[in-house]
Amino acid sequence: MGRLMDASEGIKAWIIKAGLAGVGEGELVTGYCERLVQAGVPIWRASVGADTLHPLIDAQGHRWFAGIGVHEEHFHREESRERRDSWLNSTWRWMIENEQPEMRRKLYLGEGADQFPLLADLAAQGGTDYWSIIIDYGAGAALGETQGVALSWTTRDPVGFQQAGMDLIRETMPVFALAYKAAMTVNVARVVARTYMGEDVANRVLRGDIERGKVKTVRKVLWFSDLTGFTRLADTLPRDQLLDLLNAYADCLVGVVHGHGGEVLKFLGDGILAVIGKGGCEACQRALDAASAARAAVAALNEARSAAGLPTTGFTLALHEGEVHYGNIGSRDRLDFTVVGPAVNEASRIQAMSRSLDQPILISATFAAACGPERRRVVSVGRYALRGVERPQELFTLDDGAVQDAAS
Template identity: 45%
Template structure:
């Protein structure tokens, strides 16, 4: 067979890598171009580890005969069936032997000694090649230390030497293009996980200059857990983080589902903002987040109580005001956050929840801007002097529904 012209395919891959094209689109386009150039691929699988709080990596698939899920995330391969399947794979064999390539001509009687080879043979595939392309040690991000791929053909006699030569020439360029796309995705994941959606978007748009901040009007949310210190003092050390994570997940997911942005986690405390341009809409989002949170806490506490594990509730302060939103810090360590008197005030409001025996308190400016609750009344709990704030503020809470009357109220700590 004549040598395959790989130059146009390599040039296309380079362009896609520079553009930061989605990894699954790169693999699809690559395989289609290979087939058109005379390389008889029938199935392809590419994997690259990632840096993500839940998943170990991402896989991309292509099949010449039928539609397949072109991308899926895979969980850690350190236990259970995932670990067993990984140990049986050709990729694990290559890592253990420090190899770069392994081939099995499965349609010509060679052993089916790796995971999925029997399935591939039953589907009509005749030849199988697996490859690893390793990254330099100092370019690792998390576990993303190499690019895995495997390739099959339906050709009766399998891949020819010309086919293999083309693959060996092109797959490193494919690996580089997909690595570029993955790095782009990882940078967004890291920024979003540690900064929040809105702040991450601003930072990735280039707003990282120290002191660069804008004045915005926003609804401020500050919440923390009831009796967190007392509860954690009685927990086994390995139970503290799971306890905190479960309640943090309830708070954060409620905020996000309602359209808010979490800016900071401070121990058991959460600072968030709702910055819809319309003040009433932003207040409405915060109230929706509060309703979502209570529902999530009811379900979480019911489950934990049934398991004989400690439960708690969330104290919440809501306020609205002007803040500066942007970069604060030194030349080499910045924090993208909000600052201003309103931030201090909302944390003081939240801290008063335990003393007035209510799970949520709202400032007068928030109540003035908020839409009337659909299902509860706003009731004044009186005027209070907030620590560090000159003028006393009238604070409000939500009147319980009639069917909440039998629900025990939060116990105020002994003073």
């Protein structure tokens, strides 16, 4: 008994130290399992899983095998039928559905193999005993759909798990579950922040850049795009078709922006405000490349959607370059990390000219002047008065001839 308590205290001390140090979930699982084995628990396989808060992923899991190590798994929301069937026939689902926080099946006696495909597979690989526990979080500790953590243990020992080993796991498991939850929470915070704010802004906010009014004046290339005819589409399409269209074109355009080193700051209805680089020739070149890529990507998307009998649309885009105020702006308890300033207003005004000029892509004179050698890729469409801007501005668009010459 004293040896067991010594092992328990040592394992819990390591878990607490690792949790405070910010060790990731995979390393936590590995360290925990290895220390249980060192204490004499004959674990062959361990599995840890939990729901998570992620736009694409329903749940995450870590599977550890003695002598092999840990493997991380993600279960996507749009999962294959095979993976869905695996969950429907799983031990953890049975435990949740039947409100059973604990399950044990002695595989060497044939228990569970005819009920759960997983247990039949483990028995075929030499597993002799399977034990699983679900630890619930309190209502105040839940995050999204993460209501608890599930753990399972399998051994190949001929007589299965002994009581002393199970007591050691039971004694140390709550501490492990708390550390695992803490590591998951940090990752969830990062994912949620990056999903809703973009990577650069999320990293700044999570580093502590949250003081209202704290802004930097920097030069940025601005991308301001909008879908064409969206008001008509919103009035005529059923809700599900409208949302599908919005998401499809957002995937398309945001993918292009991110693929060219840009950062989406916000969605404005069907519009996108993004920044690319820090201004200057190199950033302008990337923005021009992104504009060309967006045009090709939307054309391909429209072709695919038309073939599937789905509604299509196009986009308009303004590219501008100038000084912006970049940082935390808003009320005392509701901030937005964004860009403001005359350059942002001008980009919006330029984009609004696309319909009247019948030019889906418009580029400011400031952007054109900052292009350097890439200036050959744009062509003037004339000078125009912009609402709220004192003087008429020369506007440009992509020179398709120059683009074709560069590609040939």
